[in-house]
Amino acid sequence: MTDMSASFVYVTYIRTTPDKVFEAITRPEIACRYWGHENISDDWQPGSEWRHVRTNPARSVDLVGKVLESDPPRRLVLSWANESQQDDPAQFSRVIFDIDQQDRMVRLTVTHEDLQPGSGMLKGITEGWPLVLSSMKSLLETGQGMDL
Template sequence: MTAERTSLVYVTYIRATPEKVFDAITRPEISRRYWGHENVSDWKPGSKWAHVRANESREVNLVGKVIEVSPPNRLVVSWTNASQEADPESYSRVTFDVVEYDDMVRLTVTHDDLIAGSGMATGVSKGWPIVLSSLKSLMETGQGIDIFAKPKSA
């Protein structure tokens, strides 16, 4: 029996050019500044990509393939935990749509084909909001936020 699938959609507006936002997603030296990970690939359809922790461990957390790339407006990748790379059922899909709006862009991130109720669905539902907030902060102020921050105790 096939597991039920779900989708998550996040939209943010960023004072930046489409080129700068697209580069922030695809260039490891930029993604490490707001995501704490480097997105590593040659960004050609069919190529592998990896989400590599930007610390001394260099742990590969996520992997997938580039499905579609149309700089600076669209990137589609498959997405799974590195530990589940061999399981085709574990893969979901992430689409980054970057649309120019005067002196800013609207970035829409659609994470779909997620297994409903899975650890991945739970994790990305918490992760995307802070990652996108950090991206926005980096683009607009030159500094990302701490995406690994934890709530202070009451």
């Protein structure tokens, strides 16, 4: 059995509303402005598939999964795997977006769990989530995401 005990948690505070954070995650035209990818699902309801698609001309799919929970605008839980490994259930991890109103700002907690210690996925998300979420914060607060 593969050890999937590793996890990564990132918390940030954003001067915006929970609705805008949820939309930034789930609306392709917003996600591409801070992530360089579009998050695409038919309806973002539990059981629906989602894809993480590069916005470059090739429109390649990098990540895939299913919506496990959806409680807009408070919580979104996704299964998450590299597109090339989607046929192996052991390669899927789980991402939890908890979106909480805190006075005039939002506390966004992203928990990425069920990761294999020392894996390429763990290394990638440990470097990637802080950049992506900082870029989201910049976009929502200033209208300009970072160049990733």
